Amino acid sequence: MRKIYGSGSSWEKTLGYSRAVQVNxxxxxxxxxxxxxxxxxxxxGFYEQSAYILSKLExxxxEAGFSFADVVQSKIYLTDISAWEEAGRAHGEVFGEIRPTMALVHVLPFxxxxxxxxxxxxAQR
Structure with a gap:
């Protein structure tokens, strides 16, 4: 089973991607x-943006019938790696007990x- 989920963003159609894809x-x-x-x-700030993103991801x-408890992998992309603690604090508030795998990735500006x-x-059920 493959199902796609969209956010309504015009970028999804232009770039040819989905907000989320469920496979089984x-x-x-x-x-x-x-x-x-x-x-x-x-x-x-990095904390505020991370917290907002996590609320969007929730x-x-x-919508797909999953929860944060089902998350097995998280990747955080940061334009300034020295701010990892701010982003990490927001991430830890959500995933502190769930403890998925995680990567912190330093990227060029978006x-x-x-x-x-x-x-x-x-996420995996």
Whole structure:
């Protein structure tokens, strides 16, 4: 079974990707930024953006019938690796007891310079 989930972003069609793809009991969620519904970035700092992203990801998981407890892998992409503790604090508030695998990846700036963080998840039931 393969099912795709969209966010309604015009980028999905233009770039040919889905917000999430479920294959059987596994959900793969694309890297997600802190862009709000109107496209503007929510939060100025790494902690604020990470917390906002995680709230967006919780909704994606729920739409597909998953929860944070099902997450087995997390990747955090940071434009400034020295801010790992700020992003990590938000991540730890959600995943402290769940403890999925995790990677911190230092990246060049995103297309929108206001974006400091993107988070990608894989969940398994």
């Amino acid at each position: 009991d596994t959900l793969y969620i694309s890297a997600t930024s802190a862009a709000g519904p109107d496209g503007t970035v929510v939060g100025e 909704a994606v998981l729920a 297309l929108d310079a206001a974006m400091k963080v993107e988070i990608e998840l894989v």
